[in-house]
Each structure stands twice: as C-alpha cells, then as structure tokens.
Amino acid sequence: MKHRFYTLFFLIMQGLVSNTLFAQAITATDIVRKADEKFNGEKSSYSVMSMTIVRPEWQRTIEFKSWTLGREYALTLITAPAKEAGQTFLKRGSEMWSWNPSIGRLIKLPPSMMSQGWMGSDYTNDDILRESSVVKDYIHEIVGEESIGGRLCYKIKMTAREDASIVWGKQIRWIDKKDFLVLKAELYDEDGILVRTETSSDIKTMDGRTIPSKIELVPEEEPENKTLVGILDIKFNRPVEESFFSQQNMKIVR
Amino acid sequence: MVKFPGCTLKNTEPLRIFNSPTGYLKFTGNVCKKSILIVWIIFLFCFPLHSQEKKKSIALNGYVSTMQSAMFDSLSGPFLNENIIHNRLNFKAYLSDKITFAADFRNRLFTGDMVRYGRPYTGMIGEDDGVVDMSWNIVEEQSFLLNTTIDRLWFDLHYTNFQITLGRQRINWGQTFVWNPNDIFNAYSYFDFDYVERPGSDAVRLQFFPSSSSAAELVLKVNSEYDITTAGLYRFNRWGYDIQFLAGWMNSEELVLGTGWSGSIGSLSFRGEGTWFEPVEDFPGDTSTILITSGLDRIFKDNSVAQIQLMYCNNPLDLSNFGSLYSRDFTAKDLAFSKFTAFGQFTWAATPLLNLTLAAMWFPDLDGYFAGPSMDYSLSENLDFSLIWQHFDAVMSGERAKINLGFLRLKFSF
Numbered sequence: 029m030k031h032r033f034y035t036l037f038f039l040i041m042q043g044l045v046s047n048t049l050f051a052q053a054i055t056a057t058d059i060v061r062k063a064d065e066k067f068n069g070e071k072s073s074y075s076v077m078s079m080t081i082v083r084p085e086w087q088r089t090i091e092f093k094s095w096t097l098g099r100e101y102a103l104t105l106i107t108a109p110a111k112e113a114g115q116t117f118l119k120r121g122s123e124m125w126s127w128n129p130s131i132g133r134l135i136k137l138p139p140s141m142m143s144q145g146w147m148g149s150d151y152t153n154d155d156i157l158r159e160s161s162v163v164k165d166y167i168h169e170i171v172g173e174e175s176i177g178g179r180l181c182y183k184i185k186m187t188a189r190e191d192a193s194i195v196w197g198k199q200i201r202w203i204d205k206k207d208f209l210v211l212k213a214e215l216y217d218e219d220g221i222l223v224r225t226e227t228s229s230d231i232k233t234m235d236g237r238t239i240p241s242k243i244e245l246v247p248e249e250e251p252e253n254k255t256l257v258g259i260l261d262i263k264f265n266r267p268v269e270e271s272f273f274s275q276q277n278m279k280i281v282r
Numbered sequence: 283m284v285k286f287p288g289c290t291l292k293n294t295e296p297l298r299i300f301n302s303p304t305g306y307l308k309f310t311g312n313v314c315k316k317s318i319l320i321v322w323i324i325f326l327f328c329f330p331l332h333s334q335e336k337k338k339s340i341a342l343n344g345y346v347s348t349m350q351s352a353m354f355d356s357l358s359g360p361f362l363n364e365n366i367i368h369n370r371l372n373f374k375a376y377l378s379d380k381i382t383f384a385a386d387f388r389n390r391l392f393t394g395d396m397v398r399y400g401r402p403y404t405g406m407i408g409e410d411d412g413v414v415d416m417s418w419n420i421v422e423e424q425s426f427l428l429n430t431t432i433d434r435l436w437f438d439l440h441y442t443n444f445q446i447t448l449g450r451q452r453i454n455w456g457q458t459f460v461w462n463p464n465d466i467f468n469a470y471s472y473f474d475f476d477y478v479e480r481p482g483s484d485a486v487r488l489q490f491f492p493s494s495s496s497a498a499e500l501v502l503k504v505n506s507e508y509d510i511t512t513a514g515l516y517r518f519n520r521w522g523y524d525i526q527f528l529a530g531w532m533n534s535e536e537l538v539l540g541t542g543w544s545g546s547i548g549s550l551s552f553r554g555e556g557t558w559f560e561p562v563e564d565f566p567g568d569t570s571t572i573l574i575t576s577g578l579d580r581i582f583k584d585n586s587v588a589q590i591q592l593m594y595c596n597n598p599l600d601l602s603n604f605g606s607l608y609s610r611d612f613t614a615k616d617l618a619f620s621k622f623t624a625f626g627q628f629t630w631a632a633t634p635l636l637n638l639t640l641a642a643m644w645f646p647d648l649d650g651y652f653a654g655p656s657m658d659y660s661l662s663e664n665l666d667f668s669l670i671w672q673h674f675d676a677v678m679s680g681e682r683a684k685i686n687l688g689f690l691r692l693k694f695s696f
C-alpha cells in the first residue's frame with residue numbers, strides 16, 4: 029500500500045493551502061471569515077503542486093494535480109516521483125478510494141486515513157482537519173500592523189474558543205492589507221508554546237489572483253526539518269461536474 | 283529507444299507522430315497492422331470530441347532493478363544463487379480523448395545456478411498462458427537467459443459511462459491484500475513480490491459505471507489452451523462499504539460465484555472475499571471448493587501498517603513443493619494449502635525513508651509456517667533498496683522440509 033501519499037489530497041480537500049495561505053479580509057473576524065469563505069466557498073479548483081520534505085541529510089519531493097468541487101469532492105493524481113506516478117485518490121463525501129494503475133487495483137480507504145501524515149511532513153492531521161474552523165473556533169483580534177517582506181500586514185491574534193475541540197490554542201496571522209494574503213502564521217499549542225511557523229513568499233498572479241506560490245513550514249523544535257509547498261499552477265472556478273469525481277475518472281484522469 | 287515488434291521509435295519521435303492522423307496511422311500500422319481498420323473507425327468516431335487541452339499524447343515509464351537471490355534449505359547446505367536484471371517499460375499512447383493504447387514490456391536477464399538447470403527452468407520462464415504467445419527467450423545460453431515478455435497490450439475506449447478494453451490486460455477484482463479468491467482472472471501471489479503487476483489476461487472487458495462509485499463488468503478471457511473464463515461483476519457502495527458480487531465460468535470447467543467487500547470498523551479497514559468454485563462435470567459432486575477470507579488492516583499515524591487476514595478453504599490443495607507458491611498459473615482457486623490459514627504483518631515506518639516489515643503465515647494442516655522479514659530503504663528520490671527474506675517450514679508429502687530465500691534488490695524507477 030502506498031499509504032504515504034494518502035494525506036495529500038486531504039490536504040487539498042480540507043482547504044489547508046487555500047485557507048491558511050491565501051486568505052483575504054478586512055476586519056479581524058471579517059478578515060478571517062472572508063478568507064475562509066473566499067477559499068472554501070469557492071465552487072471548484074484545479075491545482076498543480078509540489079511538496080518537499082526537507083531534512084538535514086535528505087529531501088523528497090512529491091508532485092500532484094488536484095481537482096476539487098466544494099468540500100465534498102476531490103480527485104488527486106500523483107505525477108512524481110516516478111514510482112508513485114499515476115496513482116489517484118478520490119474523495120466523495122466521507123468515502124475514499126485509491127487507484128493503483130500498476131496492479132490495476134481500486135482500494136477503498138477508511139475514513140480514518142484522513143488523519144495520516146506524509147513522510148514526516150510537518151502537517152498533522154489536526155491541522156488538516158480542523159483548519160475549516162478558523163472562523164468559528166477562534167476569537168479574532170487585530171493586534172497591530174507589521175511589515176512582512178515589504179508588505180504592510182494586519183497582525184491578527186486568534187484565540188481558540190473554550191468549547192472548540194481544536195489542536196491549536198492560539199494563532200497569529202499576518203495578513204497583507206493590499207491583497208489580503210496570509211504572509212505569515214504562528215501556531216501555538218494550548219499552553220501557548222509556539223509549535224510552528226508558516227511563511228509565504230514568491231507572490232505571483234495565477235489565474236487572475238495574486239497569491240503566494242511558495243509556503244514554508246518550520247517546526248519550532250526542529251527548525252531544520254522543513255516542509256515546502258509550491259503552487260505550480262492553480263485555476264479557480266472552472267466548470268467541473270460532480271460526475272468528474274468518479275471511480276471511472278480515477279483511471280482516466282491525467 | 284523504445285522497441286516494438288516491427289518498429290523502433292526514438293523517444294523524441296512519438297509526439298510528432300501523434301500530432302497528425304496520418305502519423306498516427308503510420309504508427310499503428312507498424313505496431314499492429316491487423317488493428318488498423320478497427321482503430322481508424324474508432325478514431326474517426328471520436329475525433330470531434332478530441333480534447334483541446336494540450337497533454338502529452340505519449341508516456342513511457344518503468345523501472346530497472348537488479349536482484350540477487352539465494353535459495354537454500356540450511357546455511358550449511360548448498361546455495362542456489364541467481365541474479366535477475368529486470369527492466370519494465372510501460373508505454374501508453376493517448377490516441378484521442380477517449381482511446382488509449384498500452385504496451386508493457388518486461389525484459390529480464392537471468393544468470394546463475396537456476397539457468398544452468400536448463401530447459402525445465404528456462405522453459406517455465408518463456409511460457410505464456412495467453413492466447414497469443416508473447417514471451418520470448420531471446421538468448422538462451424548455458425549460463426544466462428534473456429527473456430522479453432509483453433504482459434500488457436490493450437486498447438481502451440471509454441465513452442460516457444461505458445468503457446471497453448480489448449487485449450492483454452490486468453483484471454483485478456481483489457478486495458483484500460494477501461489472498462484474493464475473487465481475483466479469478468489472474469490471482470495475486472503474495473510471495474512473488476518482484477512481480478506485483480502479474481501477467482495479463484487476454485480478454486475483452488466491458489465496464490459500465492451506473493454511478494460515480496459503482497461498476498458493472500463483463501469479461502471474456504481466453505488462455506493458451508483456448509479455455510474460456512467469463513464472468514460478470516457488480517460493485518456498489520452502500521453503508522460505507524464497497525460490496526461486490528460476481529458470477530461466471532472459469533477455465534471452461536467451473537462455475538464460480540463470489541462476493542467481496544471493503545469497509546471499515548472505526549479506524550480499522552475490514553475487507554473480505556468469498557468464492558465458490560463448482561466443477562460442472564461432476565455436479566453436484568464433492569469436489570467443489572469454497573474459499574473465504576477476511577482481514578483487518580490499519581495504518582498508524584507514523585505510516586506504520588498492521589494487517590491480519592484469515593482464510594478458510596473446504597478443499598485445500600496438497601503442497602508437494604514450495605515452488606507451487608510461486609507457480610505461474612496460479613489461480614484464485616489455488617490459494618489454500620491448509621483448511622485454515624492465518625496471516626499477520628506489521629510494517630514499521632522506522633524513519634520516513636526506512637520501512638521494516640515482519641510477515642508471518644501459519645498453515646496448521648502442514649504443521650508449517652512462513653516467516654518473512656524485510657527491509658525497504660529509499661536511497662534517493664527514485665532509487666530503492668530492499669532486503670527480503672522468505673523462510674518456509676512445513677510437512678510436505680510426509681516429510682518436514684525447510685527452505686530459505688534471500689533477496690537483495692536495487693530498483694530505479696523512471
């Protein structure tokens with residue numbers, strides 16, 4: 029089983045990238061809500077991404093294409109490395125499958141597969157699963173303005189609501205005032221200890237939107253163990269039918 | 283360079299060839315003259331629907347591996363050493379939006395003690411169970427053997443909810459991971475780890491997809507003896523489970539009825555398959571075979587994997603030698619050597635690059651077991667190293683026998 033890659037499309041599905049990284053907004057909760065709505069409320073997306081796990085002695089990269097429709101449907105095709113290329117993953121609601129072309133086998137995946145990590149990536153399941161609640165599960169507050177990479181940003185403190193069952197106790201996000209991009213995020217645990225820092229860079233216009241095309245995730249305790257996400261191509265709201273997300277298409281899509 | 287029977291293509295040429303219908307014809311003409319007319323009709327039919335999006339119309343991937351193996355019954359006894367340099371080429375041509383052509387080549391160079399045994403061994407390697415013999419022992423000398431096999435050669439056409447695949451293909455109906463009694467066209471062999479692709483079946487396969495998560499299939503397969511295997515399958519998704527039913531006729535002699543499922547219980551995947559094989563000649567005789575297997579698997583947060591599977595068979599085969607476990611004409615009916623068989627495996631993802639696996643199988647009727655420790659290490663992005671050990675210990679034909687197989691493999695994927 030090539031379970032290592034199962035997480036990839038949950039990453040897409042759960043809107044981690046869109047949610048955390050491309051958020052746009054106007055005032056504290058509004059900023060976050062707008063960002064959330066803008067990227068999770070989108071009808072559909074198509075993206076080509078790479079993800080690189082960096083360790084002091086080695087690094088490994090995976091590349092994939094993803095199609096999504098709302099939050100219910102996703103189809104991901106691995107394009108590199110060679111050994112895994114051609115495998116696809118389908119999500120329809122809570123049902124998930126993988127297709128392995130070399131053995132011609134469709135494999136049903138358990139819903140709990142959503143909670144798997146990838147190759148020691150700094151993404152954890154909770155990041156992925158709980159990101160959708162950035163609006164509801166936090167109290168938002170503008171705590172200042174700071175410049176990140178020459179861009180003036182709102183600095184927003186997000187404190188977890190007490191009743192929210194989320195992994196982060198607190199987040200601080202720096203959101204660009206002009207293009208409403210999350211340029212930096214600090215994620216703290218329930219004890220208020222910084223766990224991870226995410227920074228975005230290489231801002232480009234893709235499909236008419238200004239977005240960062242590189243994201244770096246650095247865990248606080250092991251800063252040499254990084255995860256790099258690259259957005260090679262992205263398209264928003266291209267018409268795609270629900271029937272695109274089918275077992276039949278898993279075997280055809282390329 | 284990609285070599286086909288009848289033509290040679292340089293890597294740079296195919297794109298140009300496929301850009302024009304005439305080039306396309308030229309290509310197919312070289313590959314398979316007999317198919318020209320049929321393909322051309324299909325192509326014309328689909329041409330107006332040709333996608334505007336620019337995608338590669340040709341793809342080639344595969345791997346090269348070198349595997350050193352040693353077989354012995356005890357460390358103090360004689361070793362049988364073998365090396366296999368193994369190259370796999372998977373070639374695909376996307377003739378249109380709707381039509382795909384595939385040809386997969388398996389090239390192997392054998393050297394070592396087994397080859398020196400001569401015909402029985404080399405003959406087995408050059409064997410092809412398909413209706414067309416596409417396995418060639420190209421060079422067969424005293425100390426080495428070069429074999430090329432085409433184990434996939436198909437055209438696939440999909441249109442709306444229908445898909446038809448014609449030619450040598452893998453039809454995999456399995457739901458579980460170790461034994462697949464539902465996989466009646468070409469059963470998977472757990473022990474033959476260096477050939478997960480398995481030989482193809484020469485078949486016509488018609489698939490219909492009533493919904494996004496269900497499928498109905500009809501397959502007709504012919505083998506080298508002109509025996510026919512034909513079956514239908516219906517698979518659907520209900521209550522969080524994939525459930526399938528199949529019925530058919532296997533190797534022109536047996537009725538086959540089967541069912542299989544995949545689902546989950548909490549964080550455990552729960553899968554199973556059952557098939558009833560009934561030889562028609564002595565129906566309702568006592569030679570029917572029922573194989574039922576079910577298992578649980580779980581993937582942990584660090585990507586470690588645990589699996590267990592049990593199998594019951596009312597009519598297990600006699601295991602006379604360990605070679606049967608690797609036999610080429612391994613069918614879905616030949617999975618059991620004991621009324622009950624149990625399997626367990628744990629893969630520990632020690633680091634993101636290193637997997638350590640321990641697998642074990644228990645055959646109570648043979649008073650025997652299999653133990654298989656292995657190690658997989660990712661040396662670089664496309665280079666993998668594996669160390670695999672297989673140890674069998676069982677009573678066969680009244681005598682206790684042991685065998686060890688050790689494998690070292692270096693595999694480069696491209």
